[in-house]
Amino acid sequence: MSEAAIEGAEAAAAPAAASALRRSLRAVGRTGVVLAKRALMLAVLLAVVFAAIELLPGDAASATSERGESAADTAARRRLLGLDRPVWERFPDWMTALPTGDLGTSARGEHVTDLLAAPFPNTLLLGATAFAVTLAAALALGCWAALRPGGTADRIVGFASGIALALPEFVVSIGLLLVLSLWTGWLPAVTLTAPDGSPASWTMLVMPVLALTVPQIGWNARIVRGALADQAAAPHVAAARLDGLSPRRVLLRHALPGAWPAIATGAATSTGMLLGGAVVVETLFNYPGLGTVLSGAVADRDTPVIAGVVACTGAVISLVLLCADLVRARTLGARP
Amino acid sequence: MNWTRRQALWAGGGIGAAALLSACGGGTDAASSPADSAGGTPRKGGTLRIGALGRASAITRDPHGVQGNESDYLIIALVYDTLTAPGVKDNTVGRLASAWKPSDDLKTWRFTIAEGAAFHDGSPVTADDVVWSLRRLRNTPAGPGRLPGIKAENITADGKETVVLVSDDANAELPLLTRLSTFVLKKDTADKEVAKAPGTGPFKLDWYRNGNARLLRNDKWHGGQVHLDAIEVTMFESPQAMANALLGGQIDVASNVGAVAARTAASRKDIQLVRRPDDMAMPIVMRTADGPFADVKVREAMKLVVDREAMVKQVLSGYGTVANDILGTGDPAYAKDIPQRRRDLAKAKKLLEEAKFDFSKTYELITTEDIPGLAESATLFANQAREADVKIKVVKQESGAFYDKTWLKGELYTNYWGTNDSVVFFASKTMVTGAGQNEAGWSDSQFDGTYRKVIGTADKKARAAALRELQQIEHEKSGYLLWGMADGIDLAGSKVRNLPKLPGYGRVQFENVWLAR
Numbered sequence A: 001m002s003e004a005a006i007e008g009a010e011a012a013a014a015p016a017a018a019s020a021l022r023r024s025l026r027a028v029g030r031t032g033v034v035l036a037k038r039a040l041m042l043a044v045l046l047a048v049v050f051a052a053i054e055l056l057p058g059d060a061a062s063a064t065s066e067r068g069e070s071a072a073d074t075a076a077r078r079r080l081l082g083l084d085r086p087v088w089e090r091f092p093d094w095m096t097a098l099p100t101g102d103l104g105t106s107a108r109g110e111h112v113t114d115l116l117a118a119p120f121p122n123t124l125l126l127g128a129t130a131f132a133v134t135l136a137a138a139l140a141l142g143c144w145a146a147l148r149p150g151g152t153a154d155r156i157v158g159f160a161s162g163i164a165l166a167l168p169e170f171v172v173s174i175g176l177l178l179v180l181s182l183w184t185g186w187l188p189a190v191t192l193t194a195p196d197g198s199p200a201s202w203t204m205l206v207m208p209v210l211a212l213t214v215p216q217i218g219w220n221a222r223i224v225r226g227a228l229a230d231q232a233a234a235p236h237v238a239a240a241r242l243d244g245l246s247p248r249r250v251l252l253r254h255a256l257p258g259a260w261p262a263i264a265t266g267a268a269t270s271t272g273m274l275l276g277g278a279v280v281v282e283t284l285f286n287y288p289g290l291g292t293v294l295s296g297a298v299a300d301r302d303t304p305v306i307a308g309v310v311a312c313t314g315a316v317i318s319l320v321l322l323c324a325d326l327v328r329a330r331t332l333g334a335r336p
Numbered sequence B: 001m002n003w004t005r006r007q008a009l010w011a012g013g014g015i016g017a018a019a020l021l022s023a024c025g026g027g028t029d030a031a032s033s034p035a036d037s038a039g040g041t042p043r044k045g046g047t048l049r050i051g052a053l054g055r056a057s058a059i060t061r062d063p064h065g066v067q068g069n070e071s072d073y074l075i076i077a078l079v080y081d082t083l084t085a086p087g088v089k090d091n092t093v094g095r096l097a098s099a100w101k102p103s104d105d106l107k108t109w110r111f112t113i114a115e116g117a118a119f120h121d122g123s124p125v126t127a128d129d130v131v132w133s134l135r136r137l138r139n140t141p142a143g144p145g146r147l148p149g150i151k152a153e154n155i156t157a158d159g160k161e162t163v164v165l166v167s168d169d170a171n172a173e174l175p176l177l178t179r180l181s182t183f184v185l186k187k188d189t190a191d192k193e194v195a196k197a198p199g200t201g202p203f204k205l206d207w208y209r210n211g212n213a214r215l216l217r218n219d220k221w222h223g224g225q226v227h228l229d230a231i232e233v234t235m236f237e238s239p240q241a242m243a244n245a246l247l248g249g250q251i252d253v254a255s256n257v258g259a260v261a262a263r264t265a266a267s268r269k270d271i272q273l274v275r276r277p278d279d280m281a282m283p284i285v286m287r288t289a290d291g292p293f294a295d296v297k298v299r300e301a302m303k304l305v306v307d308r309e310a311m312v313k314q315v316l317s318g319y320g321t322v323a324n325d326i327l328g329t330g331d332p333a334y335a336k337d338i339p340q341r342r343r344d345l346a347k348a349k350k351l352l353e354e355a356k357f358d359f360s361k362t363y364e365l366i367t368t369e370d371i372p373g374l375a376e377s378a379t380l381f382a383n384q385a386r387e388a389d390v391k392i393k394v395v396k397q398e399s400g401a402f403y404d405k406t407w408l409k410g411e412l413y414t415n416y417w418g419t420n421d422s423v424v425f426f427a428s429k430t431m432v433t434g435a436g437q438n439e440a441g442w443s444d445s446q447f448d449g450t451y452r453k454v455i456g457t458a459d460k461k462a463r464a465a466a467l468r469e470l471q472q473i474e475h476e477k478s479g480y481l482l483w484g485m486a487d488g489i490d491l492a493g494s495k496v497r498n499l500p501k502l503p504g505y506g507r508v509q510f511e512n513v514w515l516a517r
Helices: A001-054 A071-080 A087-100 A112-117 A119-147 A153-168 A169-183 A203-232 A235-242 A248-287 A290-301 A303-334 B007-025 B070-079 B128-138 B191-196 B241-247 B257-264 B298-303 B308-315 B343-355 B374-386 B399-406 B423-431 B445-456 B460-477 B502-508
Strands: B047-053 B084-085 B092-094 B097-102 B109-112 B153-157 B162-166 B204-211 B211-218 B230-236 B273-282 B284-285 B320-322 B362-367 B393-395 B413-414 B484-493
Touching: A001 A303, A087 A303, A112 A119, A112 A290, A112 A303, A119 A153, A119 A203, A119 A248, A119 A290, A119 A303, A153 A203, A153 B204, A153 B393, A169 A203, A169 A248, A169 B241, A203 A235, A235 A248, A248 A290, A248 A303, A290 A303, B047 B070, B047 B204, B047 B484, B070 B204, B070 B211, B070 B230, B070 B502, B092 B097, B097 B241, B109 B128, B128 B153, B128 B162, B128 B423, B204 B230, B211 B423, B230 B241, B241 B257, B241 B502, B257 B273, B273 B320, B273 B502, B284 B298, B284 B374, B298 B343, B298 B460, B308 B320, B308 B374, B362 B374, B374 B393, B374 B413, B423 B445, B423 B460, B445 B460, B460 B502, B484 B502
Parallel strands: B047 B230, B362 B393, B362 B413
Antiparallel strands: B084 B092, B097 B109, B109 B162, B153 B162, B204 B211, B211 B230, B273 B484, B284 B413, B320 B484
């Protein structure tokens, strides 16, 4: 290779590097904008939470009052909790403290961060495990069904997933409890807590995870199957099939990549369902997570606790939605 | 007193599981309790695993805070001592105080601290510690309700062993007030340290985490020998999950688990069912100040309309007893000799006609689903009233709305009370003119006079007579229709002995429990 040729190649590489840098900067910028949008959404959501609790009858001072307490005592506690101030003053106060990690104080005088310190990781563990199981099972079932459209497997998966997605979590929970614990004694009926605040044994996670995933597997398996069916009709997949590639190779190499955006979106929406279902499932299995904190806090009209839970779960859901957006952008961006 | 206002999220699932279970259990003779829970000589050792109800959002570590969780109260009551405690024969028995004596005017009460009482770190309990703790309690927002009539500055020490409480008014029942939340901490314990502060109780705190805790035996407890090595407390949000844990052998005791769970477990021979009578009052409140029930004849008619046996059988699944419109049924001084009021539709109709009651109107009975059975009691009563041509429509309110709009104001509503061991407690809190929770808006000069006589009389015999008269007036005229009392229900494994027997806060008395081999 001559020197001139090398110089030429270097000269050509420089603008290529610059354009790569520009591209990655643009990507970061795009991500930043999306992040800002999500953060704004979360703020709006929290404002709605504050407003909604304001609209409910009663307030934290009366809901947590002792039966022996007089109206004057309750009023004094209301002042102490700052509930005598209007909601449009309390909300900005709470929001401005949020970036510093201060989630305020519960109606019973405990720091909200302390109240959530152990339950939040527990719910994340439950939710993440359930999410992983859901995704893996839905992909496996969806692909299995899509291998032979209209075949036995396809019909079984279609039928079973329809039933599964229609089952509410508490029905699944009670069924699991009866069969796996009370009749057979294979699994512990409820979650007991170790001194560090986490579940005392991994076996205690099995039933809550199953109860959460069964309906979501049903839902996501259908999405995977549907997205693969759409892709099967795409010209490049048809071409691959006509080239005589094996059905498995066509599915995994040619159909599945194009189906990712739909699958990612479906899975991302499942995050919300998983965390929502956790409220019921955690109560049924006495799992020490955010769901149990939330249901009690709503009864107590304990706005800082409710908002704290919403902020945590909202952040997680936003993050997952962001990932889904990125997966979509990447897949669609690859095929202009 | 402060039964948690629990959401009824559980009802659907719980009852579903219970129905399935009992269907599969093929349950015969449900009432038989398998093991004799008192027999044998106490054996030392073992860890007792207790499940108690509580919500993660309502956790309170402060012994003088507002305890919404039974689990928190249980832990606190085992680690710290109150001055006095609920008793079986006597309504008030000593705990940290071994004796108490009033002055002649019943205003000044002197409490003597029990000999040998010491904190878990070894330092002896002094009167200064008790005074500091009681003043701290009195100065909390709920303090005036917990030590009514006793100002903080009127709690003083006299020497090292005597604490003096001076009440604004004569009060023959003052020691009763010190049973529930007068937990004693060391003087000058900082607010930040309260959660870990040493107590004087039968158990020491090993660890506490999010409502769950492990407690170790205090070998030097002044109250006597403790048999268990340790107690582990697990907090449960739902009674059904707690029952499942017990059925699955994960816990030894399910405290205050309720009637639904009791039915579920009835077919299991290896489970003890402990019924603690007089645990929960679920009265129907009729407004006396004004409105359709202001006429005492109408109120009496309503009390004659209700079919008490049917209420107990259907609303409480039979886990309860019929009551006689007098609150405080667990009090040793409860007037059992006042004739039981029974259903008498003819007399009820006659009374209603005399009172010119408007039969054409439909009256709203407001209820909540705060505790199991409450809304059902309203519905059943409405059905029974129809047989006397009284039209009642049941209106369910959400808990927050109920306390905001109906409680203390409504004309006809259901309510519940979890502390039922004192007639005077109810008289002072809910029936005397101007009382803070006068739920029926009642004001009766004869009742007020008798009440003053009860708490202002030192002579035991004269006081007992006045207390009897007080209950007679309440039975005849008050705005309370108390049809029955729900049992407190605990479930326990077959090896647990000497379980708590008392209603209400007495459910936490686990210090004498032991485990058989």
